[in-house]
Structure formats: structure tokens, C-alpha cells
Amino acid sequence: MAFRVYLSGEIHTDWRKQIIDGCKAANLDIQFSSAVTNHAASDAAGDCLSEESNGFWRDHKSAKVNAIRTKTLIEKSDVAIIRFGEQYKQWNAAFDAGYCAALGKPYITLHDEALIHPLKEVDGSAQAWATKPEQVVEVLTYLLSDQLN
Incomplete structure (x- = not known):
């Protein structure tokens, strides 16, 4: 099963590269797109x-x-990953999460524990919350596992 994953949010760190590289290392059939x-x-x-x-x-x-x-x-996309960083407020990412929720599109939030309270509504509609890109790769690996059938 192939997935299309949309990467939204913070642009000042290499979290996108970490997820893409992790998925390649796990041989996952994923097509990535991004803001x-x-x-x-x-x-x-x-x-x-x-x-x-x-x-x-x-x-x-x-x-x-x-x-x-x-x-x-x-x-x-089949799923969106929405990253909130510490340095700037990512209002665009919050909007993307809301758009996903309105469409019924699954999304995973990615942020530090320090942002739990300000993002409680965004996380409340997410299908998962991760604190590290590696956790996102693990979730995607599970979703694409051929051993679930």
C-alpha cells in the first residue's frame, strides 16, 4: 500500500528530512509533499x-x-504531519490542521510537550501526537505494514 503524506508547519529545522530519510530507510512506499x-x-x-x-x-x-x-x-494526501516548532508561532500549521479536521483528513501533530496546552484543540482532533520525527516514522511504518492483514 502506498501513502501520500503532506508535511506542514515549521520550516526552520530539518524535521521533514528526518521523516523522509527514516521512511526511505524503512523502505516505505510514501510520496511526500510539503508546504x-x-x-x-x-x-x-x-x-x-x-x-x-x-x-x-x-x-x-x-x-x-x-x-x-x-x-x-x-x-x-492520505495523512498530514503537522509540525509546531518553538521559535515561531505557526498559524499556518494550525490552519492546515483545521482544514484537515474539516475534511476528515487524518493528521498527526509533531511538537514538544511545552506546547500541549496551547495546542490542546489541535491535538484533540489529531489521530496521533508525536514529539520526535522518529515516532512519526514508526507510526507510518505501522500504517504501511503488510503484516496487519
Whole structure:
């Protein structure tokens, strides 16, 4: 069984690479997709539509262009992994979790214990909560195991 996994959230650490590498090492048949992780490219996604002198409108246009990618990839995924880091507030990740919940799309949250309280509603709708990328790999390994039948 092949899975399509969407990776959402924090872009300042290598958690995506850890999960992808762990899944490759376990020979899992997974196709990964992700939110835009190039911050400058994400911020400039709407610049082709027109120049903006006001930062609000530039961000607004770029968010809408980025949402095309995000919504499409979440809808096509079998499961989403949603990472919340310590350094920044990932409002986009919280939105992605809400979108998954609204679609009935399973998702796994990935964050430290320090964020349990602020993410209680997000975790409450998640199918699993992990604190390390290795745990996510273990869950995916279980889900794709041919020994469950």
C-alpha cells in the first residue's frame, strides 16, 4: 500500500528530512509533499499579480496563491504531519490542521510537550501526537505494514 503524506508547519529545522530519510530507510512506499519551505519564495508568491507598496496586500495575495498549493496537496494526501516548532508561532500549521479536521483528513501533530496546552484543540482532533520525527516514522511504518492483514 502506498501513502501520500503532506508535511506542514515549521520550516526552520530539518524535521521533514528526518521523516523522509527514516521512511526511505524503512523502505516505505510514501510520496511526500510539503508546504513551500523557501520563506522568500512564499512571501513573493503573489508578486507576479501586481506590485504592492503595502505589506498587508502583498502578504494577502501571496497567502492566496500559496493556499492553492496547500489546499490541493492536503486534499490529495492520505495523512498530514503537522509540525509546531518553538521559535515561531505557526498559524499556518494550525490552519492546515483545521482544514484537515474539516475534511476528515487524518493528521498527526509533531511538537514538544511545552506546547500541549496551547495546542490542546489541535491535538484533540489529531489521530496521533508525536514529539520526535522518529515516532512519526514508526507510526507510518505501522500504517504501511503488510503484516496487519
